[in-house]
Amino acid sequence: MKIVLLERVENLGTIGDVVDVKPGFARNYLLPTEKALRATKANMIRFEAEREYLEAKNAEAAEKARTEGADLDGKSYVVIRQAGETGILYGSVTSRDIADLIGGNVKRSMVALEQPIKELGLSDVRIKLHPEVSVTVTINVARTEDEAERQAKGEDVIKTQMDEDREQAGEDAKERAELAKEMFDDEGEAIFAEESQDAAEDKPEEKDE
Template identity: 50%
Template sequence: MDVILLERVEKLGGIGDVVKVKDGFARNFLLPRKKALRANEANRKVFEANRARIEAENASRRSDAEKEAGSFKDAQVTLIRQSSNTGQLYGSVAVRDLVEALEADGHKVTKSQIVLDRPIKAIGVYDVRVQLHPEVAVTVKVNVARSPEEAEMQAQGVDVMAQVFEEGRDQGGFTEDYDPNAEPGATAEAQDEPAQG
């Protein structure tokens, strides 16, 4: 299906471009969200008649988004979550969690503005893109940790999981001779000896 874009759409084109898209994408996304019109003679005439107004509205929305982007300078949110000893979260951080955290920080965002390429399923620091306008995007640092102390350490660049592993080794939690298949209570020497039969 050919459509006329009413705003810039990533990987498709800018205002006024006539592009060919799959029918489902046009019917389910572009047309209902008023991002495009079907490309026929009547709509071309309507678009050309309103082009100046559409471009002016887009420019005003873009300037508002650019002002708002200033408030996101060095924006960072911290989410405290439970995780396993390996740092895997019980569940994942969803777009809704990010919207709530950003709103608590005083930023007005909607779920559709947050671009999360893949779900966050482990503790760490992540860069998440927030699309304020088709032509204006900002990056927010998301610090996912098990406690405020760990979040502080991660913010300073410390790899918390590596440090936890090192502490476990130093305290004798992990030993070189450990064999997970050995019988409980067997010593390292006993593990190496063949069974007496």
């Protein structure tokens, strides 16, 4: 289906471009959201008559988005979630969660998240405030506020935890080995003492001449 774009659409074109798209994409998204018109002769005449107005309206909206984006770009947001020892979340962080977290005029459809976040750590997420304006925010997913602070400083909390667990396991093994050695030494001394006593008892008495 041929359409004429009323605003810039990512991977398609900008205002006034006539492009060929799949009918379903046009009917289900582009046309109902007023991002495009069918490229009929009547609609092309209508578009050309309104083109100057549409371009001015788009420029105004883009400038507003740039102003809002200046405060948003580069910000970091903390999300607290439960997760296992390997850092995999019990659940996920979705585009809706991120939109709710940021608030303001940011809607779910503006969050360019290819798939939900499913593990601890920092994720850079693009927010499309306008077809021509995008900003990037950092989503810091952690189990606690303390972990979030450490991650923000560049620490890999899962690696740290694994290193600590490995060190603790080594210390525990060392303690068990020392305890086993002490028990063995004590048992050995006891056996030696018992054998010495038995030997002394079995030794024949010397007779006086």
